[in-house]
Amino acid sequence: MLDSTVTAEVQDMLDSLNAALEAGDAQAASALFATDSYWRDLIAVTWNLKTVEGPAGVQDMLASQLKHTRPRGFAIQEGELPAEEDGVITAWITFETAVGRGWGLIRLKDGRIWTLLSALQELKGFEENRGKRRPMGAEHGASKNRRSWTEHREAEAAELGYSEQPYTVIIGGGQGGIALGARLRQLGVPTIVLDKHDRPGDQWRSRYKSLCLHDPIWYDHLPYIKFPDNWPVFTPKDKLGDWLEMYTKVMELNYWTRSEVQSAAYDEASGSWEVKVDRDGEEVTLRPTQLVFATGMSGKANMPSFPGMESFQGTIQHSSQHEGPDAWTGKKVVVVGSNNSAHDICAALWEADADVTMVQRSSTHIVRSDTLMEIGLGALYSEEAVASGMTTEKADMVFASLPYRIMHEFQIPLYDQMKERDAAFYAGLEKAGFELDWGDDGSGLFMKYLRRGSGYYIDVGASQLIIDGEVKLVKGQVERFDETGLVLDDGTHLEADLVVMATGYGSMNGWAADLISQEVADKIGKVWGLGSDTTKDPGPWEGEQRNMWKPTQQENLWFHGGNLHQSRHYSLYLALQLKARMEGIETPVYGLQEVHHLS
Numbered sequence: 030m031l032d033s034t035v036t037a038e039v040q041d042m043l044d045s046l047n048a049a050l051e052a053g054d055a056q057a058a059s060a061l062f063a064t065d066s067y068w069r070d071l072i073a074v075t076w077n078l079k080t081v082e083g084p085a086g087v088q089d090m091l092a093s094q095l096k097h098t099r100p101r102g103f104a105i106q107e108g109e110l111p112a113e114e115d116g117v118i119t120a121w122i123t124f125e126t127a128v129g130r131g132w133g134l135i136r137l138k139d140g141r142i143w144t145l146l147s148a149l150q151e152l153k154g155f156e157e158n159r160g161k162r163r164p165m166g167a168e169h170g171a172s173k174n175r176r177s178w179t180e181h182r183e184a185e186a187a188e189l190g191y192s193e194q195p196y197t198v199i200i201g202g203g204q205g206g207i208a209l210g211a212r213l214r215q216l217g218v219p220t221i222v223l224d225k226h227d228r229p230g231d232q233w234r235s236r237y238k239s240l241c242l243h244d245p246i247w248y249d250h251l252p253y254i255k256f257p258d259n260w261p262v263f264t265p266k267d268k269l270g271d272w273l274e275m276y277t278k279v280m281e282l283n284y285w286t287r288s289e290v291q292s293a294a295y296d297e298a299s300g301s302w303e304v305k306v307d308r309d310g311e312e313v314t315l316r317p318t319q320l321v322f323a324t325g326m327s328g329k330a331n332m333p334s335f336p337g338m339e340s341f342q343g344t345i346q347h348s349s350q351h352e353g354p355d356a357w358t359g360k361k362v363v364v365v366g367s368n369n370s371a372h373d374i375c376a377a378l379w380e381a382d383a384d385v386t387m388v389q390r391s392s393t394h395i396v397r398s399d400t401l402m403e404i405g406l407g408a409l410y411s412e413e414a415v416a417s418g419m420t421t422e423k424a425d426m427v428f429a430s431l432p433y434r435i436m437h438e439f440q441i442p443l444y445d446q447m448k449e450r451d452a453a454f455y456a457g458l459e460k461a462g463f464e465l466d467w468g469d470d471g472s473g474l475f476m477k478y479l480r481r482g483s484g485y486y487i488d489v490g491a492s493q494l495i496i497d498g499e500v501k502l503v504k505g506q507v508e509r510f511d512e513t514g515l516v517l518d519d520g521t522h523l524e525a526d527l528v529v530m531a532t533g534y535g536s537m538n539g540w541a542a543d544l545i546s547q548e549v550a551d552k553i554g555k556v557w558g559l560g561s562d563t564t565k566d567p568g569p570w571e572g573e574q575r576n577m578w579k580p581t582q583q584e585n586l587w588f589h590g591g592n593l594h595q596s597r598h599y600s601l602y603l604a605l606q607l608k609a610r611m612e613g614i615e616t617p618v619y620g621l622q623e624v625h626h627l628s
Contacts, residue, residue: 068147069144090619206222207280215253241264353377373491440473
């Protein structure tokens, strides 16, 4: 189809959509959508992260929200030509609402809207001070006793949390808390980021020494400041820690180190929180309006309890406590688990000449790193993608534009390719006795991550050690410990000096239970997962990540995190929600998530 014809078809559709929206006619707007269609909205129309399905879903959303948010002015983005492939027309679009401006992606199929992504980008009157709005820095002219930039920053750091209260407190200063803190800083939202470690980045420095990111650099940028062109493809943990520390300084975050939350309580009358903090031995009470848990997508460490653990003469650690292999050369180590951390730790211990055994309790999805980068990520996040004009921001939006309901359909063919490409590799693992899976429906790693956040390993070398028998593999469930090791359910006894429990993490609302109350944790419900009714992701269908980056059933309480990509992308929408509330902008939420699972 000719470009001009494709452009005309998109323009006609947008004209029809605009006319219906301007008329306040939800039914007419919904009639433009295909029977199987999806409108994913990132706070622009719904003040929520919400995907509605089919004309009926669109009509219900618009009937509820049109008079409040007034989406309008949908247009083809300047400088971007719509494209047609395999009967699907794709176009970048811009639009505005009563209070903001946004952009997104629309796909047309058979003359109807198939998918629509609408994402709020900025609030009118509260735009970020960047580009032409950037601050001057220098104050030209002369005035007595004026403060320098540094003096302003020092005064702010001394006053915030004491004589002045922050609007937002973020619990957790890893990449999630730091990314959100940077967004809020640029929006002028007084914020304190709390972290118990000595320095920003210690969340990474304190982990086992061989740890590197398994996601490639193009996928991992933070907001505002991208990694330099000479940065390694896979970032080592200490290098990432240093980058995060630098970032907090350059972005001028109010980041409190050695600060641990003791408790938090919400006062409904004042609409604010009371957060008691141990700040390096000093008790400080903060009274923010908004409280954000950025304590890691995976939540609290899941440390199982087995009979006989107290009698074991060796050492038992959760994988999050394991600092590395140096103390275990020549020792017998058993690693319980077979996902990312388990493989990484086994490989590092083998390199340090420990005698290593992995206990596989359930099947694991494995994909080789090189294959994942080429087939799974290459079109959006690679040097080739950058060379073709794909920016990080556009890549994030393309990824966000695929509704979760149908995302697996796009993933299955990719993982079929991977399975075929690396057939010999998988045959070797199966011969070694390793139990593989490809997800409940063959959709592989990304869907496993989105649905349950576990159950996979991106192979960077450990799998070959299992294939070669260098890391011993046993399968079964741990039944009990004795003085010298552990016993599996088939009676196998494994001697050990060290047992590493690579047994994963619980839901993030476990932190809410500890720091606020079990009642609030149950009011929020399970955090993470799509409701896909697959393993460890019980239904009903949610259509979005449970409780992440959006309003929860507990007023003024939010959850933020995920991998670096999600921390970067979704921090914008959470920051805009918080800024809007601070400025008193009306934020009527459509489709507030119901609670179906407590943890």
